Amino acid sequence: MEAIPTRERVLEAAAKVFLEHGFTAASMDQVRQEAGVSNGSLYHHFPTKARLADALYAYTLRDFHASLLAAIGPRVSAEAGVKGLIRAYLQWVLQHPDRARLLHKLRRTGDLTDTASERNQANEAAFGTVGEWVRQKTEAGELRALPFPVWLALVFSPALSLTQQWVRKPEPSVAPKVRAALEHAAWMSVAA
Amino acid sequence: MEAIPTRERVLEAAAKVFLEHGFTAASMDQVRQEAGVSNGSLYHHFPTKARLADALYAYTLRDFHASLLAAIGPRVSAEAGVKGLIRAYLQWVLQHPDRARLLHKLRRTGDLTDTASERNQANEAAFGTVGEWVRQKTEAGELRALPFPVWLALVFSPALSLTQQWVRKPEPSVAPKVRAALEHAAWMSVAA
């Protein structure tokens, strides 16, 4: 018995459909069919396509967070922390390639949903901690002084860019060698 | 008189509309109205929305391409070349912010158009020369040995990621200081 609650069934279905088609191209009806739920029921739980996407975004982001934060802490050296972030990021992406892609797709969609508040709240919760850590290490003279958005771009975007490519045509064997290059580049890019 | 040819009017209109709404959300009718062209005429020149997007992509990429290539050459040192690529890239983006955003939007759209050939052709024309230059510098021992896709990600993606953010809420004043950081990071990431 133990029926899976409708709300969850819809979220899982939405994950699949939004991932495959993207927010705009995906239709509520595709989600409905995938979830095996009635139209009325779907709209009962998520009154809008945008709200569904937001809920799904938060749902996915929460999981990603935890993985990242484990890599940094006050006791971790700047170099170890930066490289740890990259390693943690890569690990999560390789373990949850679909979730990773989805997160990316939904991220860009933010503009369309007009529900920025919920999004930003989730994002800040996620990267606020990282920002704080960076500030401390910068004051301690271990990191170059950089605006935080620039810092994020320098450290994460190469890994992000590459993993997005992997994720389209999975090529997990490349990981070990490339990981070193990515960690190295991340650290060299922001070392004081 | 000197009437602007229809085809061009449509491409310019498409640039505007696709930029504002993205490929999927933009409608052919919006393009049609913006171009001030009849429906039949629009479809006479571009038989498909996807084909229009492809044509627009190639059209925009060609312009970008020329700017990049000026930065590299056999006589340029690896460091100067890498930094020059970043500088040229940033300059082009700041000068043509709309084109830059458009290029980005259309890039992601490639999956939806199913006309990979035309796309790849344009891409290779653009990045083939860079790839060749990298190969030579690598053999000369000036650059780390890296797969080309990884090389591209390490060098370009931070700049790419940042400019994407600027371009949404224009903030062109940040450039000078940040540029140095980006050039530095790019070079450190791939220096032998």
Next chain:
Amino acid sequence: MEAIPTRERVLEAAAKVFLEHGFTAASMDQVRQEAGVSNGSLYHHFPTKARLADALYAYTLRDFHASLLAAIGPRVSAEAGVKGLIRAYLQWVLQHPDRARLLHKLRRTGDLTDTASERNQANEAAFGTVGEWVRQKTEAGELRALPFPVWLALVFSPALSLTQQWVRKPEPSVAPKVRAALEHAAWMSVAA
């Protein structure tokens, strides 16, 4: 009150429109207007033009079917049966000339709908019984041994061809005399 259900209203409207213009030339919008139904509602009940045509075909065929079967039975002699089939056929056509024309139009349309299964099911339901009756009478030596499709063509097509002509420019007065000729020909064509 006693509102006529939407589905039925659409079928009746489709009968009228398809009859007047034929499947290809008729438009869903014509059907929609004739039925006084919203577009969404129309497509809610019939997700495709082809499916609408199929449903209409089955709907019409069912009625026709019943009329035919009354003419044959194990106790009926071959001659009486064959002639009875013709008589029943003519009677139905004269009583429901529009339905008859419609059935004809839709029949030819089968190729375009790609939903052969539903069609064949309806057809077999209708003609399977006749086929069985023919087989028995043939074994009993009352009918010539002929492949069933050939049998059908010999017996029915003259009546079919003529009624199609009547139905275009109604000329119901011809019936009595001609009917005898048709019954005679049908029987002579397949008598053992």
Next chain:
Amino acid sequence: MEAIPTRERVLEAAAKVFLEHGFTAASMDQVRQEAGVSNGSLYHHFPTKARLADALYAYTLRDFHASLLAAIGPRVSAEAGVKGLIRAYLQWVLQHPDRARLLHKLRRTGDLTDTASERNQANEAAFGTVGEWVRQKTEAGELRALPFPVWLALVFSPALSLTQQWVRKPEPSVAPKVRAALEHAAWMSVAA
């Protein structure tokens, strides 16, 4: 060299396209492409889709005629004539299956073209001779007295119906045995 004249190229192309899709569903553009002709040129030769279909109908019918008429004559007995007509008909259909199908498709289309005159002219030329022959044989007491349209339906429609079926999924091996049945039925149907 010996270039095939445009007009003919268009007719051949139209034969192919109309046969495959039917008059309504076929588009002038399909014909244009198949013929490898420019749009302007196509409309120069045939100012209307309907006129193109008419021309094609006449073009095809002319050929069919000649074959039929060879079967009858004053010296031919009624039975030999009737059976000969069926034989000639079958032969032509089997030899030119595509033309036969086309003739059928176009025939039904007459309603849509609003150019009945040209059509009727062609038809009467074709069947007028047969009608005359039937009249003589009837007066001579060899054939039952029947209205001519009824006579045509009785004699030809079974063959017509069957050949239409063959022509969809060619099954030419059935011919010899079935031909006898068809000739027999035709003769029995109208013999005095």
Next chain:
DNA sequence: GATGAATGAGCATTCATTCAT
């Protein structure tokens, strides 16, 4: 909470035809 009928605006695309060169 759930169901499915209803809504109507919107969309990409097709088509027969016209016209200037």
Next chain:
DNA sequence: CATGAATGAATGCTCATTCAT
């Protein structure tokens, strides 16, 4: 005779959303 750009009405179908039960 030929070319191809231009036209605009139509078409089948999708979609997010609402609502009565």
